[in-house]
Amino acid sequence: MSASGNVESTKVPWVDVLLSAVAAVSWALIGMAGTAALGLHLLEADAAGSLGPMTAAAVALGAGGSVTPSGDVSAFGLRGAEATTAIEITPLGVSLVGALLLSWFFLRSLRAAGVVIAPAELLARAGAVVALFVAMLGGLAWAGHDVITFDGSALGLDDLPGGGGGGGVEIPGLGDVGDIGGLLPEQIGDLIDAEAAVGFTVDTAPTLLGGACWSAGILLIALLASRRTPLPAGWAALHRVVRPAVSALVGVLLMAVLAGFAAALYALIGDDNPKRIAGAALLGAPNGVWLGIPIGLFVPWDGEASGPLTRFLPDPLDDLLVDSDRAVTLGRLAELDGRVWLLGVAAAMAMLLAGVLTAVRTPVESGTLGFAGRCALRLGIVTALALPLLAWLTEVSVDASLAVLGVDAFDAGIELHGRLGMALPLGALWGAGAGAAGALLARATGAAGQRAAPLALGDVAVGGAGPVRQAVGAGPYAPGSSYRPPDPDTNPYLRMPRELRQPEDARPQVPSSSDDRDPSGDDVYGAPTVVRPMGPPPRSSRWSPRGRPGSRSSEGRGEGPPPPPPPPPAPPRGPKGRG
Secondary structure (H helix, E strand, O other), rough: HHHHHHHHOOOOOOHHHHHHHHHHHHHHHHHHHHHHHHHHHHOOHHOOOOOOHHHHHHHHHHOOOOOOEEOHHHHHOOHHHEOOOOOEOHHHHHHHHHHHHHHHHHHHHHHHHHHHOHHHHHHHHHHHHHHHHHHHHHHHHHHEEEEEEEEEEEEOOOHHHOOOOOOOOOOOOOOOOOOHHHOOOHHHHHHHEEEEEEEEEEEEHHHHHHHHHHHHHHHHHHHOOOOOOOOHHHHOHHHHHHHHHHHHHHHHHHHHHHHHHHHHHHHHHHOHHHHHHHHHHHHHHHHHHHHHHHHOOOOOOOEEEEOOHHOOOOOOHHHHHOOOOOOOOHHHHHHOOOHHHHHHHHHHHHHHHHHHHHHHHHHOOOOOOOOOOHHHHHHHHHHHHHHHHHHHHOOOOEEEEEEEOEEEEEEEEEEEOHHHHHHHHHHHHHHHHHHHHHHHHHHHHHOOOOOOOOHHHHHOEOOOOOOOOOEOOOEEEEOOOOOOOOOOOOHHHHOOOHEEEEEEEOOOEEEEEEEHHOOOOOEEEEOOOEOOOOOOOOOOOOOOOOOOOOOHHHHOOOOOOOOOOOOOOOOOOOOOOOO
């Protein structure tokens, strides 16, 4: 019976696995496509080409893909290798929407599996999501290509005198001076009749590989950050060691993005072109915020910028990158604008908040110093891995000679790369310091461990092993904890009977023997309607077949009810022969 139960518990519910994967991937791609389309429309990128292919290309970039624009732009003076463009930038606004939707549906499907999930089912659910997401990206790679044609005649240059190639120019007072088309610059004259085709294509192989890594990474981070999602039985240590720190750091990063959106909302109020600010924030607010956090934590960056793309850089970053080989650091940015020091203060406060959240969500198992040491170690390791990841995600590499996705970037380029080798030790130091400080603050205020999840406390039965202190669903055999202290005014079972609330001399005298009184001196049972005297309770509440009267096991032990009285003696018979 138990063997069959174990076999059934290891079976993977494939129907539920496939349905949950379809829901997660569908909603994630719908959210990414909607965000990309709205952002591009607000940036007026659809004025230069079709919005559908550009949306597919933006979604592919947001999912870790690659886009290669190319085309025939010889009419603009670009030939050969100059007519190519390489773009390595991730619109993290699109990525964040897809990551939130994908992880939410994935975690919701895991929570329906119970307190513990089998490793086979966890692997099946994650694998189905990744496989379906990669398959859908293949369709985007097929749809994400477009050709934008620039028609010189549509520029209105042929309306200039001499632009049409025939007829003279008549000036009042001077008469006909003839055709002055030759007086126009040669490039403008050629541009009038020029037609340039500019296209972009989603690279299939890099996009599929990047999408697989992106979706698998999102599911891994979501699994480590969710404190109420079940894990396999052998992974119980992750509940109290890893999840509090990861969830705290992820929560702080998301709150920083919300602050970035609030700053963008404040910036667009009163601006001449609020639509472009809203579109840029929708697509790239996480890029700017997550770029500022490593810079605020003193991670150095290397980069340079040239051409029209420099106007997309925030001030004073554009002044430091243009025609300069100096590294981008917080101190050098502060030399150009002293308000940049506020970025360092904000980054430090964000790390302190992560330390406090880690301490609040970590179970308290030892003294103050031991608790602070554990929080410092765990948050230090998590931050040491997260800070290089942020620096890598926000890298920018654009070498453009085309107009693509609504941005005219002829002979322009931006290079901005964080030093990942410096980000790792700095992340460890900042995480350890913030974890220790947050733990001390939480212990001083009494908030340490107050928000620890039941799985981290071990209050939930895991695989039937270990003590169960609190069941998942409270019931008669496992009552839940009270939401407030007991109050006789709201709980009728705690009120004293009316007879006992009277003065002692006015209470009705109930005859009782000393044997009927409770040794504690209380004459009231749990219910206020039952008042002593009553018979004494049985000396033992245990009752088993072995304790039945007359059995050997019950002799001399006083267990069970008393034996029945002996039968009365038979009446004597009369003498023989009478009657």
